[in-house]
Amino acid sequence: MTEKRIYLSCPTMHGEEQAFVQEAFDTNWVAPLGPNVNAFEKEMAAYVGITDAAALSAGTAAIHLALKILGVGPGDVVFSSSLTFAATCNPICYEKAIPVFIDSEPDTWNMSPKALKKAFETYPHPKAVIGVHLYGTPAKLDEILALCEEHNVPFIEDAAESLSSTYKGKQTGTFGKYGIYSFNGNKIITTSGGGMLVSEDVEGIAEARKLSTQARDVARHYQHTKIGYNYRMSNITAGIGRGQLLHIEEHKAKKQAIYKQYKEAFADIPAITMNPLNPDGDSNNWLSCMTIDNSCAVTPDMVMDALEEQNIESRPIWKPMHLQPVFEQYDFFSHNEDGSSVSEDIFNRGLCLPSDIKNTPEDMEHIIAIIRELFNK
Numbered sequence: 001m002t003e004k005r006i007y008l009s010c011p012t013m014h015g016e017e018q019a020f021v022q023e024a025f026d027t028n029w030v031a032p033l034g035p036n037v038n039a040f041e042k043e044m045a046a047y048v049g050i051t052d053a054a055a056l057s058a059g060t061a062a063i064h065l066a067l068k069i070l071g072v073g074p075g076d077v078v079f080s081s082s083l084t085f086a087a088t089c090n091p092i093c094y095e096k097a098i099p100v101f102i103d104s105e106p107d108t109w110n111m112s113p114k115a116l117k118k119a120f121e122t123y124p125h126p127k128a129v130i131g132v133h134l135y136g137t138p139a140k141l142d143e144i145l146a147l148c149e150e151h152n153v154p155f156i157e158d159a160a161e162s163l164s165s166t167y168k169g170k171q172t173g174t175f176g177k178y179g180i181y182s183f184n185g186n187k188i189i190t191t192s193g194g195g196m197l198v199s200e201d202v203e204g205i206a207e208a209r210k211l212s213t214q215a216r217d218v219a220r221h222y223q224h225t226k227i228g229y230n231y232r233m234s235n236i237t238a239g240i241g242r243g244q245l246l247h248i249e250e251h252k253a254k255k256q257a258i259y260k261q262y263k264e265a266f267a268d269i270p271a272i273t274m275n276p277l278n279p280d281g282d283s284n285n286w287l288s289c290m291t292i293d294n295s296c297a298v299t300p301d302m303v304m305d306a307l308e309e310q311n312i313e314s315r316p317i318w319k320p321m322h323l324q325p326v327f328e329q330y331d332f333f334s335h336n337e338d339g340s341s342v343s344e345d346i347f348n349r350g351l352c353l354p355s356d357i358k359n360t361p362e363d364m365e366h367i368i369a370i371i372r373e374l375f376n377k
């Protein structure tokens with residue numbers, strides 16, 4: 001067993017982060033506001049090519065505020081991707097709205113336009129649709145956005161995993177009415193924890209900033225006409241983000257190289273299929289994933305166990321939200337005509353492979369050899 005643990009995806013720091021943080025200390029800007037926060041918002045907006053951005057304490061906070069700005073409230077229906085992390089849909093329930101879960105399609109693993117269409121037939125007036133770009137792969141945005149426009153429903157783009165991925169040449173997160181990013185420790189760039197809400201809607205972003213700082217009205221005294229939140233990003237974490245953003249393209253290139261290496265290494269094993277990419281997009285390959293054919297005796301658990309024995313981290317695919325006990329009372333619309341769910345199938349047959357950009361060539365060969373051996377190669 002190797003002593004060094006090989007991680008799924010963990011922070012990669014470069015040094016510039018500390019310089020921005022040091023500057024914050026030197027100027028005593030140790031607060032949930034300050035020059036790093038303002039600069040990080042500007043730099044992120046410029047990087048993804050959008051008008052405005054609000055730096056927040058988490059990606060989850062960004063989703064919550066997007067729902068608030070759209071006026072989502074008790075009893076409203078909100079459609080959400082089912083195959084995702086719970087952070088995508090938890091904020092729907094913070095507002096006592098009703099999540100309705102949409103299955104994946106097999107081509108990108110993201111929200112199925114077919115299932116979405118069915119959901120619109122049952123619920124013609126949802127207040128919003130939240131869709132993810134899972135593991136970095138862009139969703140079928142043209143089809144999804146066309147359906148949302150047809151029903152005049154705003155699309156919230158959960159690009160927490162896909163910062164730097166593009167669809168038809170444009171950054172994911174910039175297609176919806178609102179886009180959100182996450183800087184959690186395992187994401188493509190990190191601030192230790194943090195998030196960003198982006199939009200062309202400058203007033204909406206201003207409202208998000210206000211809500212994120214306890215909804216203080218403009219007055220000398222403390223005046224409030226709305227319930228607010230403590231969701232603003234701190235000037236320290238924003239400094240980490242500014243340093244990270246300088247290296248995002250390098251992180252993306254390394255993630256893509258990892259995916260390519262796995263794909264080539266397993267090309268002669270017909271039972272293994274790598275997670276799909278969208279031919280209309282360029283994925284950041286945040287996590288490389290594989291699925292195993294049902295006819296094969298090797299299971300995802302066996303692969304994860306074999307890796308763990310060698311101190312190598314891997315993870316199951318996100319368990320779909322419609323299968324979670326906490327969400328079991330809510331509706332779900334499947335992609336397949338027979339009602340079987342594509343997301344459940346991916347969950348059953350898949351796993352996330354170690355995708356840390358600090359993996360050395362030897363680490364990668366070691367991981368690949370363990371998996372190949374399981375498949376008698």
Ligand SMILES: *Cc1c(COP(=O)(O)O)cnc(C)c1O
Nearest residue numbers: 058059060085087088160182184
């Ligand atoms: C990480 C993640 C989030 C939430 O981000 P936090 O910054 O951890 O709150 C939301 N959606 C998806 C799909 C994620 O992977």
